[in-house]
Amino acid sequence: MKISERLEKLPPYLFAQIDKKIDDAKKRGIDIISLGIGDPDKPTLTNIVDKMAKAITEPKNHDYPPYQGTSDFRKASADWMKKRFDVELDYDNEVLALIGSKEGLAHVFFAFVDRDDIVLVPDPGYPVYKNATILAGGYAYNMPLLKENKFLPDFDKIPEDIAKKAKLMFLNYPNNPTGAVATLDFYKKAVEFAKKYDILICNDQAYCEMTYDNYKAPSILQVEGAKDIAIEFYSHSKSYNMTGWRLGFACGNKEAINALGIIKNNIDSGVFKAIQEAGIEAYNTPSEEIEKLNKMYQKRRDVAQSCLAELGWEIEPTLGTFYLWLPTPNKMSSSAFCEMVIEKTGVVLVPGLGYGQNGEGYFRIALTKEEDVLKEAFKRLKEANIRFQ
Numbered sequence: 001m002k003i004s005e006r007l008e009k010l011p012p013y014l015f016a017q018i019d020k021k022i023d024d025a026k027k028r029g030i031d032i033i034s035l036g037i038g039d040p041d042k043p044t045l046t047n048i049v050d051k052m053a054k055a056i057t058e059p060k061n062h063d064y065p066p067y068q069g070t071s072d073f074r075k076a077s078a079d080w081m082k083k084r085f086d087v088e089l090d091y092d093n094e095v096l097a098l099i100g101s102k103e104g105l106a107h108v109f110f111a112f113v114d115r116d117d118i119v120l121v122p123d124p125g126y127p128v129y130k131n132a133t134i135l136a137g138g139y140a141y142n143m144p145l146l147k148e149n150k151f152l153p154d155f156d157k158i159p160e161d162i163a164k165k166a167k168l169m170f171l172n173y174p175n176n177p178t179g180a181v182a183t184l185d186f187y188k189k190a191v192e193f194a195k196k197y198d199i200l201i202c203n204d205q206a207y208c209e210m211t212y213d214n215y216k217a218p219s220i221l222q223v224e225g226a227k228d229i230a231i232e233f234y235s236h237s238k239s240y241n242m243t244g245w246r247l248g249f250a251c252g253n254k255e256a257i258n259a260l261g262i263i264k265n266n267i268d269s270g271v272f273k274a275i276q277e278a279g280i281e282a283y284n285t286p287s288e289e290i291e292k293l294n295k296m297y298q299k300r301r302d303v304a305q306s307c308l309a310e311l312g313w314e315i316e317p318t319l320g321t322f323y324l325w326l327p328t329p330n331k332m333s334s335s336a337f338c339e340m341v342i343e344k345t346g347v348v349l350v351p352g353l354g355y356g357q358n359g360e361g362y363f364r365i366a367l368t369k370e371e372d373v374l375k376e377a378f379k380r381l382k383e384a385n386i387r388f389q
């Protein structure tokens with residue numbers, strides 16, 4: 001049996017060594033505190049669970065769903081976009097239900113990328129962008145996200161011949177893994193660049209509702225003319241604690257939505273209709289409930305930040321996502337640092353290299369644990385004399 005070339009081309013699984021260290025630590029009886037996974041630790045909001053409990057009993061929800069999503073779900077998604085961003089969408093042609101946004105993000109490559117086509121991907125970035133490029137036979141060109149540029153790509157640094165050959169560009173703010181945010185002005189530049197070179201922008205909005213200090217994330221579709229060359233991917237996962245439910249939607253440029261829909265029609269058969277009903281209810285969540293969750297993460301961020309300051313890491317407060325992105329001490333390699341921390345303290349951090357070569361020299365902390373657990377984790381670092389400087 002021989003696996004495909006495309007599968008062989010995927011980079012090796014970077015966390016194997018970390019997983020081994022975790023196993024070793026467990027065997028030695030060390031209690032593990034994982035600040036690794038980007039998965040909300042609180043349950044799905046109750047209004048959504050209650051809606052699902054009803055929807056699941058209804059036989060009308062038990063058959064195959066429409067491929068593109070129910071018209072109710074698409075309309076509710078378009079209404080939410082209007083209310084949240086003042087963006088107008090035709091829900092029959094410009095909105096598509098997804099089985100979680102990762103599903104749509106991974107499939108969009110098969111609608112646009114032919115062999116050796118170029119895709120512009122943020123580095124560090126969510127690994128799907130690069131890996132799905134490879135699976136589709138394309139070539140991922142890194143747009144470095146550097147601290148000195150506030151972790152935004154510099155479009156002027158992309159060579160003309162690369163830009164001319166690029167078919168897709170991926171953006172993601174609030175950003176995983178750096179926690180950086182983008183302004184509408186940045187999106188204007190992105191749209192201008194994409195129009196000049198005829199590139200479809202795929203904007204990943206997974207964390208658009210997870211923001212702090214009164215910061216509100218914009219949509220790229222608020223930029224005039226953006227709909228000519230952009231689509232966005234929205235997810236119920238992080239906003240409403242629904243990671244296990246698998247629900248999201250894509251919206252924006254009609255031709256792109258149609259092309260993604262054709263790929264999907266040939267691969268999946270849509271989202272369980274009861275989940276789509278629950279997803280509509282999610283949009284009706286009182287804003288105070290979302291605010292409450294964000295206050296909780298904001299508090300954790302502040303706790304982590306003051307503990308980190310004691311250890312010599314001085315950082316600016318992040319305005320979005322539940323991640324902190326920090327440099328390793330003494331320019332230590334990200335893997336060596338994270339392995340050392342697990343071995344000495346049982347605290348699991350994620351090496352930045354796992355998000356791309358520009359992630360080297362960094363590690364990611366996920367604020368997906370209660371405050372007292374976070375404090376315990378930093379106490380262990382202090383006791384092991386692990387400091388930035």
Ligand SMILES: *Cc1c(COP(=O)(O)O)cnc(C)c1O
Binds near residue numbers: 100103236243
């Ligand atoms: C979590 C995450 C997603 C995936 O969300 P799902 O809707 O659960 O598939 C997409 N993009 C980024 C950057 C994420 O961190």
